[in-house]
Amino acid sequence: MKDIFGYTLEELEVFLVEMGFKKYNASQVFDWIYKKNIFDFSLMSNISKSLKCFLNDNFCANLLKVSKVVRDEKSSKYLLELSDGNKIECVLLKHDYGNSLCVSSQVGCNMGCAFCESGRLKKVRDLSLGEMVLQIVTVLVEECIRIDSVVVMGIGEPFDNFDVLKRFISVITCPYGLEIGQRHITVSTCGLVPKIKEFASLNTQVNLAISLHAGSDEVRNKLMNINRVYPIKDVFDALDFYISKTNRRVTIEYILIDGINDSEKDALDLVSLVKGKLMYVNLIPYNETSNFTFKRSNEFKINKFYDILKKNGINVIIRKNIAGGINAACGQLRAKESA
Numbered sequence: 001m002k003d004i005f006g007y008t009l010e011e012l013e014v015f016l017v018e019m020g021f022k023k024y025n026a027s028q029v030f031d032w033i034y035k036k037n038i039f040d041f042s043l044m045s046n047i048s049k050s051l052k053c054f055l056n057d058n059f060c061a062n063l064l065k066v067s068k069v070v071r072d073e074k075s076s077k078y079l080l081e082l083s084d085g086n087k088i089e090c091v092l093l094k095h096d097y098g099n100s101l102c103v104s105s106q107v108g109c110n111m112g113c114a115f116c117e118s119g120r121l122k123k124v125r126d127l128s129l130g131e132m133v134l135q136i137v138t139v140l141v142e143e144c145i146r147i148d149s150v151v152v153m154g155i156g157e158p159f160d161n162f163d164v165l166k167r168f169i170s171v172i173t174c175p176y177g178l179e180i181g182q183r184h185i186t187v188s189t190c191g192l193v194p195k196i197k198e199f200a201s202l203n204t205q206v207n208l209a210i211s212l213h214a215g216s217d218e219v220r221n222k223l224m225n226i227n228r229v230y231p232i233k234d235v236f237d238a239l240d241f242y243i244s245k246t247n248r249r250v251t252i253e254y255i256l257i258d259g260i261n262d263s264e265k266d267a268l269d270l271v272s273l274v275k276g277k278l279m280y281v282n283l284i285p286y287n288e289t290s291n292f293t294f295k296r297s298n299e300f301k302i303n304k305f306y307d308i309l310k311k312n313g314i315n316v317i318i319r320k321n322i323a324g325g326i327n328a329a330c331g332q333l334r335a336k337e338s339a
């Protein structure tokens with residue numbers, strides 16, 4: 001059985017035409033699944049009996065199994081089980097301006113960032129297109145809500161699953177499907193330079209975020225293995241290329257860890273990288289877990305770091321810890337289950 005969520009509209013059109021059906025049948029099926037949330041092909045009243053039979057014989061449309069949900073007032077963290085028993089996470093954040101879902105792109109992650117729960121569990125495999133899309137569909141059905149924005153910042157490095165990522169963007173932006181605006185999608189990478197350039201060349205309006213977490217190679221080498229392959233200069237050259245191609249502002253993610261990357265010098269290093277560029281810095285106080293010795297920077301240091309950036313004309317915010325209380329730092333729920 002093929003997974004109906006594993007097709008882009010164009011792929012489904014080609015397949016159905018090859019099988020003797022009409023091209024427009026694909027958009028009808030998309031409409032039922034993604035707009036009306038009807039997953040039983042027999043109930044799709046505007047398609048022919050022969051197509052219903054064909055779909056029933058060849059496709060499944062199963063949501064992911066919800067293993068666990070941890071909720072608080074503004075967020076829900078889902079542990080979802082895939083058909084092979086592997087588990088992934090996604091996190092729903094309910095903002096005043098809409099619902100945002102942070103999705104995973106891989107089972108585990110091989111990038112090995114020193115502070116990251118997801119990286120503690122090595123990559124088992126990439127997620128399929130269907131598994132990425134189903135995180136959104138499963139949560140919107142469970143919660144009876146619309147998902148307004150999507151962040152690919154959960155478990156895994158999305159640019160290490162690049163082809164699936166491209167098709168995922170195609171499905172979730174499709175006008176017959178979830179119809180999420182490109183500007184409401186953000187992809188976060190730890191800095192795979194060739195893929196940043198390839199992403200820039202796709203000519204989309206999808207936002208790019210980079211997990212930087214240090215303003216010098218010396219500090220970043222200690223936190224992120226990827227920096228030994230693609231040092232900061234190469235990353236910023238690629239980001240300049242992205243900005244020149246898209247004219248989109250890049251988000252710089254910077255987790256503040258006590259005594260590691262939160263000094264005055266660290267702040268000034270960051271200023272020298274970002275100043276004058278179409279970039280925006282998101283300061284994230286570290287979410288402490290029992291598996292690492294890293295500590296969150298104290299309020300004084302966080303505010304001082306922020307002030308240095310602000311005084312130097314950098315666009316910066318300190319991200320509010322909306323979901324920290326439910327272990328929402330990337331990978332924490334899955335890591336707990338596997339412990």
Ligand code: SF4
Nearest residue numbers: 109111113116119156
């Ligand atoms: S921070 Fe991202 S890239 Fe780094 S180990 Fe965690 S999931 Fe992988």
